[in-house]
Amino acid sequence: MQKWVNERKSMLDNPEAGMDLHNSLHMHKNIYLSGMFLHLLSPALSAGLSTCLGDDTIKMATLKQQLDACGLVVPMASGQPSDISRQDIEAIKSAVNMTPLFTEIQSLRDDLRYASEENLRHVTESAEREKELLLSQQKTQQELTETRQALMTLSSESSEREQALLQNQQETQQELAETRQTLVNLCTELAESVSSIEIPPAAAAPTAPEAPVVPEMPVVTEPSSEVELPDFSELQETLTDEIRATNHKREIAELKALIKAQSELIKKLSVAPIAGAPAEKPAEEEQDLTETIANMQKVKKKGLW
Helix, strand or coil, X not given: CHHHHHHHHHHHHCCCCHHHHHHHHHHHHHHHHHHHHHHHHCHHHHHHHHHCCCCCCCCHHHHHHHHHHCCCCCCCCCCCCCCCCHHHHHHHHHHXXXXXXXXXXXXXXXXXXXXXXXXXXXXXXXXXXXHHHHHHHHHHHHHHHHHHHHHHHHHHHHHHHHHHHHHHXXXXXXXXXXXXXXXXXXXXXXXXXXXXXXCXXXXXCCCCCCCCCCCCCCCCCCXXXXXXXXXXXXXXXXXXXXXHCCCHHHHHHHHHHHHHHHHHHHHHHHHCCCCCCCCCCCHHHHHHHHHHHHHHHHHXXXXXX
């Protein structure tokens, strides 16, 4: 009985053991009713069977011995009428109060129904949670796929931008090298042109109160002397930093304008009269040459040479 009680408790705690609990309750009912039947049939038989109940005594021989001890004989012929009639059975049922048993059975049925409903609710909630989890997993997988695609697109765009930037940098470096070479050539030509020009001393007129003031000119001893070229390492570093900045295009345009102005200056100096010029040389030419030298000095101070 203790084992049956423990099994019943475990079945009540397990919602999936509804059918086993139902069979267990009916087994308890059958045991109770069969014991009641034996007790009403013969109290001595019921008492004798209860005293000899054991694992090694549950057999037909024990039952036959108890029946013989109580004076009960089992008829062997199948056609012989039973000693207990239907009226006796009805009398037994009316004599036994089955209300507590029916109440307990109804209570067990209610518990079983409640357990079934709880089990159904748990199954429904579990199915809903599994569905939500599946949807969340699918959404996460889709977002992961989209993120991977976006990363691949960004990587491709970044590679293209890097290639374009590298190509632009190479073109800028090439343009810088060409500009630097052009500046070197122009400086060399300008130095040769300036060194080849001889400025005759101005003859002082007897009637003139004052001689015109001529700005200091670079002294050229020999036309074939070597001209000292400026160092362009600082120019290269400066131009490289400025080209990498946002305004490198504007400075390249200014350099191009300066190159154009220097080219025009070289052309003017190449066609200008060199030696044997009269003392009464116009003051405008001296002023143009002075302004040119001053502009060259300003450019040199800016760090472009």
